[in-house]
Amino acid sequence: MSTTMSKFTFTTLKTILFALVLTLSTNELFAQTNNGIFFQAVARDNFSNPAKDRKIFVQSSIIQTTPTGAKVLTEEHQANTD
Incomplete structure (x- = not known):
């Protein structure tokens, strides 16, 4: 009886x-969302003044392996500053 209890x-x-x-491992799978990459920045003109109420274009690139590596993806987006 002791052996059966130990196995159980x-x-x-x-x-x-x-x-x-x-x-616990499946909980980690839901930790990331697919809503993109969010970032905040200050757009400035040639005189280092904040670019207020303007239309700007933002270009982002994903670069492979090293800072001088090949660009894997490049995107350009239009944004309005506030």
Whole structure:
């Protein structure tokens, strides 16, 4: 009876541990959203004055491996400053 109880306890503990690890690992999968990359910046003119109430164009690039690496993706967006 002692051996059966030990096997039952060990199996139960393995099942509980597996369920706990599975729950915690899937929780991490939902940590990131797919809404894009948000950033904030101050657009300035040639005299270092903030560019207020203007239409500007923002270009962003994803560069592979090193700062001088190949551009994998380049996007340009129009924004209005406030």
